[in-house]
Amino acid sequence: MTSDNDEVFFKWSPEYSVQIKTIDDQHKVLVDILNRLFVAVSKREGDKVIAGILDSLMSYTQTHFTLEERLMRQAKYADLESHMQEHRMLMEKLDALSKKYLLExxxxxxxxxxxxKTWLKEHIMGVDQRYSAALRDVGFSADSWEREATAEFTAMSEKKKWWEMWK
Ligand SMILES: [Fe+2]
Structure with missing residues (x-):
């Protein structure tokens, strides 16, 4: 997604990779939704559009976090609790942001x-890369989780049709 001057608000970089394709793909969607929100806000696209994008951002993020936490749980990752705490804090921020916008x-x-943007970048390059490295270190294969997560996400997307809200 680009703005008028072709400057992308949040440009994906290969250094953000956690080397698990399904997770990278989900992170890229989050980046896309944030870029879409940036464009909508810049162009003052109106409440209905912005509310739809916010809703997509919230539900996509929540599903992504849930799936990522499941992966860490399956791998018996030691720092799961503190990672979940970071996820919870971000969801609270998002919730506060959308309430401020929609209700107030x-x-x-x-x-x-x-x-x-900064939160996502630092989260990915910090704790996300840390857990994925830890999984690699113990030889945990994310293959079956990736298949499961992809199927589940597809089913959820079809039900919620969240993509229509922001594309
Ligand atoms: Fe995470």
Whole structure:
């Protein structure tokens, strides 16, 4: 997604990879949704559009976190609890942001979008890369989780049709 001057708000970089394709794909979708939100806010696309994108962002993020936590649980990853705590804190932030916008009718500021971008970037390159390295170290294969997660995500997407809200 690009803005008028072709500058992408959040550009994916190979250094963000956690070397698990399904996780990388989901992270890329999160980046796409954030970029879509950035464009909508920049162009003042209107409440209905922005509310739809926010809803997509919330439900996609929640599903992604749940699946990622399941992977760490399957691998008996030691730092699962603190990782889950980071996920919970971000969901609370997102929740507060959308409530402010939808209920209190406060505008979305670029500072908030920058915060989300920085959070995601640092989370991926910090704790996400840490757990994926730990899984590799113990020789845990994410293959069966990847198949399961992909099937589940597809089924959920068909039910929620979240992609229609932001594409
Ligand atoms: Fe994570």
């Amino acid at each position: 009718e406060k505008p979305i500021y670029f500072e908030m979008l920058s915060f989300l």
